Amino acid sequence: MLTMLCLLLAGLAMLTLPALLGWVGVLRLGCVGAMAAMAALAVLALLWPVTEVLALPFGPPWAAALLALDPLSAWFLLLLGLAGCFASLLVGPAPRHELVAYPLFLLGMAVCITAADGFTLLLGFEAMSLASWAMLHERRAARLYLIFAVFGGACLMGALGLLSAGAGSLGFAALRAAPPEGALALAVLAMVLLGAGAKAGLAPLHLWLPLAHPAAPAHVSALMSAVMVKVALYVLLRLVFDLCGGAQPSWWGVPLLLAGAGSAMLGALRANLETDTKAILACSTIENVGLIAVGLGLALMFRGADMAVPAALAMSGALLHVMNHGLFKCLLFLGVGVVLEQAASRRVDGLGGLLGRMPVLGWAMLVGALSAAAIPPLSGFASEWLLLQALLGVWRTGDALFQFAALVALALVAMAVALGAAAMLRFWGLVFLGRPRSPRVAGATDVQGAGRPAVLLPAALCLLLGIFPGLALGLMQPVLAQWLGPAVPGPGGVFGLSAGDAGARYLVLPAALLLGLLALALWRAGMFSAGGSAARAPAWDCGYIAPPPHMPFGFPDTQPSGAGFAQPIARMLGAPLLAGTDVVTVPPPGSPVPARRRAGTTDPTWAALAALRQARHGLSGFLDRLRTLSIRHSLGLMFATLVLLLAVLAVLERP
Amino acid sequence: MIAGIFSLLAQLLHAGLVLALAPVLIGFVRFIKARLMGRRGPPLLQPWRDILKLLRKRPVLAEGATAITQATPYIACAATFLAACLVPGFAQGMVLAPMADLLLLAGLLALARLALALAGMDAGTAFGGMGAAREMSLSTFAEPVLLLCILVLAMVAGTTNLDTMVATLRDGGVGLRVSLALAAVALLAVALVENARMPADNPATHLELTMVHEAMILEASGRHLALWEMQAALKLLVWMALLSAVFFPWGVAPAAAGPGAWALGLGLWSGKLFGLAFALAVFESAIAKLRIFRVPEFLGVALLLAALAVALLFVSTGLA
């Protein structure tokens, strides 16, 4: 099976040749095939876990590169395979370097996921960052992105070094054998949180994300948002959960929990305020990463407290959300790409009324948006149910610290979930409902060709995983067994999920069936009741006059705009949390000028970044004075150095 | 066996009752409010009459309205009705009891809310969008309170399954009424906001700038409007039933106990519902509506109460 994996990786590497020659068709076909094969391979590896480690014939000068495909890797590889398969369907003509970078991006992620030693892990990690950097279009975003990536990589290097203090080598087996203890382990945790957090977009290291994701072509930002941040979370899982061993204290989960809740809140709030569709989706990625981090933190807490069942609950919730978010976010980004190509706009204020023009895309994206909004019976709700159940169970640990942390986290997560729902409604509603805001939108046609499977398949998977979460949890069982021992029961079942303790269950299948039946029954009833089919008329809209004929879609200003729709939340939450400004200028009575509203928010973390930049600037300016020394002074410097060293020597040699 | 049949029968009866009772409850509230204002007030069945009348009218769709407008009423109504079926009424332990998870309940209500908001945005009118935006922002503040109240109940009863919870609370052995009382107040506030009642919204007005719920169904008509009215009524019932079941669980009959026990439970349940409706009417006519941007403060107080309740429970569990 590992040899299969190697062949796939080699194939991906080979795909740079057709990319170099500009054969888009071959590239697309190859990427789709390779990714599909990878997903199949991952499923196989989950059904029949692979334990052996494969040493590649090449590697760094000091050791061979190792590959492995244990259940944890396989789970993330499955996500990569699926999302990569869907995204690759939309690979289109592009500048040469972007074509070349794309397969390398996929390759980097795959290598990082399946690596079995520190060097290979980091090699894949950095290659992933570099390749995706090459595909960004805006220089500022690209710079910030790459610098954050370098920061993450450096922190992870340090973490690996500290981790390997006990073991000689960097192979995962050796590291597992000698887990760190005490302050060293703490340093490892901090380093990994910084490194992986910077890549996953955990607050306060999330600044690059809403800039970088919109700057890439649709299929790339789909992969960045759906898989790349998850790869960072995989690294976190691998280093903290796996390699640090099971003996770590229980409070390790707390920072992860709070950071996760915070970024969930922040991301969801920003998602409600952005007006660029891709930025909205990127911010919702921050939110979902935060939710996953909450789950992981809870899992650490429970394991530390020797509560295997809730630990399994939290862990499976997090992992399931990894998969769900990957799928629906991939779907949404791809859909936005299609919309951009059809309607030539990314801003919600430039779109509208697309459901009538692109029904297939619209309904598929509705499925994605609803499962992103955690609405039963779609996939998002299942994983968030597990996470909330885990949060509701923290009080059983009986430790005041955890209890109050969980209290705060619960309030934040609840608010984040509601905000996320609001953001998704705003996103989908403004884009697909209402009236077109530009002629180009009015002329849009529905998604064709390769785009259809690219959006329909993930939508179908969202439905499937929503109604049968047991499937995913069954596949996930080996991961839990690998981490908590084979005895632990997973929360999955045929009819739905069960939270272990007394009878808290989410019977999604019957609920979905009943829901469908009831809706159907009501519909039939409505049909039978007299009155007949519906008639059409101009919208009443509290008596607005019908638009003049030269404006077939009415005045755009009579529709809620992105900023207008965001106004209540901006005033209720944005003003206190994001230093929001909201200035309304009302013209004097009788003047024909419309009232104008100028609103804006700034992420407080920008201030911190600016302070750092200021400090760097000042320090470099100070040190740069050394450069202007004359020859004699440089000689003097040399002389002083020599004298100093000799003096040190003289002191050291005093008997 | 016999228990299974009884639980099925109880469930069917409950469903029927819910469906029949919801508009009546609305009518009751309006009647009391009218009385308190010194008017004679409409008969209790007036809402039913309106709904039936609307059902017979054909809907008129706005130009550019999509299938969303046509589909959402059914989905929202079905979701709310399912939620109503899950909340124990005169009896607990009905067929759907295992499904009655509080989080699922919240999810179903969220589904209904989202459907409503989508319907409001479909025609692309100013007021629909405004109503949707306000509804979602208010829910943003209601959700944390709800979750914290659920945490309180889960800690008291040891589960989030509503049915088991009701049984536990009814059979007593639960101390700490203080935190339960605090949670009750908080949950009441949530219920008011969720049902678009005073002080968050005025159900009687059509003055555009003050309304939330009505703004979203401005374009609805005919049977769609009927379904929306029905959904609103069902939602009110769900919340009242929830409050009464959780905080006044006395006399909720075990479904297997048979018709005798049901009758008693039925009496008590309707008493609780109408009592709550009366209290609501009095409350609404006693106070004025808040500015929309003041509602977060209102819910913030509720959040504080809920957090206090949770903290008290932490302390007690820590002591115990």
Next chain:
Amino acid sequence: MGTLAYDIAHVLGGAMLLCSFLLLSQRRLGALIWLLAAQGVLLAMAAGWQGYTQGATHLYVSAAIALLAKGIGIPWALHVAIRRIGDAEADAGLRAMPALLLGGAMVALAILVALPVSTGSRVLTREDLAIALSILLLGLLMMCTRRHALAQAAGLLSMENALMLAAVGAAGMPLVVEISAAGLVLVVAALAGLFGMRMREHVATLDTGVLDTHRGDPR
């Protein structure tokens, strides 16, 4: 014999050290060059004496090289250069007193480092090492304090003398060192002269401080 050899070597080394003290405090270029010549001659004598005591014939060769290059050749070349340039002006370096004080400190440091160092090795080597090190440090100090190109070259030269002194003091040192050192010295002188000429063309003085204004990438 041992004590005599020790004393003579010591006297020669001390004389060289004295020379470089004078170099340090000397301000006029002409005198500077004379002092260099003297130091070169002393070096040659020291090398010859070492050759005699160690019975190593190749040291005579190096003594000859030193005499010809450092005692005669280079001073003469520098004289010519100065006459060509024609500015023997006093060179604004450190003042005499602080320069001498610093020099004293350097000698102290050298002894401090050298004395505990080579306990166990031959006394002769140790003394030579101390003296050579201090001459080296003095030459470096001179290069730091003087701004005139030729003065700096002179400092470099006295450093080379220190090297040679140490080299001839080290027993069994292959010839390679002397040759290379001599080659280095020649090149040093040649380049110094070259730079002198070159600077006449561009900047009308031998004051290297002027060069600092001609650096690329200003702030």
Next chain:
Amino acid sequence: MWAVLIPALGAAMLPLLPRYAAALNIAISAATMAAVLALATQPFPTEGWLRADALNLPLVLVAGIVGLATAVFSAHGRLAHSRQYHAAFQGFCAANMLALLSDNLGLMWVAIEAATLASVVMVASPRTTAALEAAWKFFILCGVGIALALFGTIVLQMAVPAAGLSFAALRAGAASADAGLLNLAFILLLVGYGTKSGLVPLHNWLPDAHAEGPVPITAVLSGLLLTTAMHGVLRAKAVVGANPGTVPPGTFLLVLGVATLLLAAFTLWRRRDARRFFAWSSIKHMGLAAIAFGLGGPAGNLAGLIHLLGHALVKSAVFIGLGAAITLKGSQRIADIGGLVASHPALGWGLGLAVLGAAGLPPFMLFASEFLLVTSAGRQNPWLLAPLLLGLLVGAAALVRVAQRLCLGPATPDAPGAAPPGLLVLLPLWGLLLVALLGTLAMPATIAEMLRAAAEVPL
């Protein structure tokens, strides 16, 4: 040893044949390369004062490669016909090879000296005052440094009189030698050769020397001369470290290295001149290598060696690409060079990748070495991680910024009549990048074996 003789003869021969100087130059470098390869195949031959061992063979190989690439690049642009340039170039290569291969420390010193003088001549050749200032500073500082290094060599000889300055014999005899003399020798050698390898605070000659004079020189200065000087420090450390009684030499290296890394990383942010910018990044990399060797131990030394090799390859690639860009744009200010990708994709991406490689991003050798360095630092001395990561991050950020300035964005206008980058540029540029890539993942087993053996030397 033909590896030394061929370029030496070439240096002597080139002035006689001015017409074909460029082609001849390339041919000589190719021949040298062949000789080096032939050398690498035999098991560690020894000839008189020359000896090839595990430490210097990889360096010699890389020196051959860089020399060949730079020779090819030298045929591009104005320089192609100046014969004294080519002669000096070959002389420099010969001296460099000699310095790397010599077993006798005295001989090594002579060779480094010769290399310095050759490069001083090349730096001064434009005869502008800026070039003059740079060359004079270069000459004075390095001359003094060289003198100190010679003194250190002599002290070594005093410490182990029997060895006759043969490295092998010195290592053998050092254990029984007097610790004090060894300490003194190491200090002197460190300051001496450290000056040539640009360690702070002995670095002040480096940026200006790299920024003046013909462009290809910068490639060999930064790629070969610094490496050779650091190799000298290594030899000294190997000898001194062989005696347990000495003050551990690693500490001195470590301190200087950290100072170098931090100063360079921060100074990078204030550069407006492209060549000075990358000269400072060379200083930074020397600091990293010094830290690695200061850490010592098999992992640290291996990291340092790989870093030296990777730096030689990647940085000369950078300077070749940059040189082409400078001749293209007619200016070496960063602001005047921009949007290379838009105008000349092959050159732009090559230069961009090289710069990012210099920033320590995969898949080039510097990534491997920095990874090994950071991990072994975390393993042996966790407190070191703080300055190390800070320096790496600040420096890498500056490099990323400049890489984007140079390569992305709208293209700046080319200088009129500038030679477009042809194969003479792209071939060496991408070739060096390819070698650096192979060195990361698929280094030939024999070389990797040598590196590991060299790293095992108990320092």
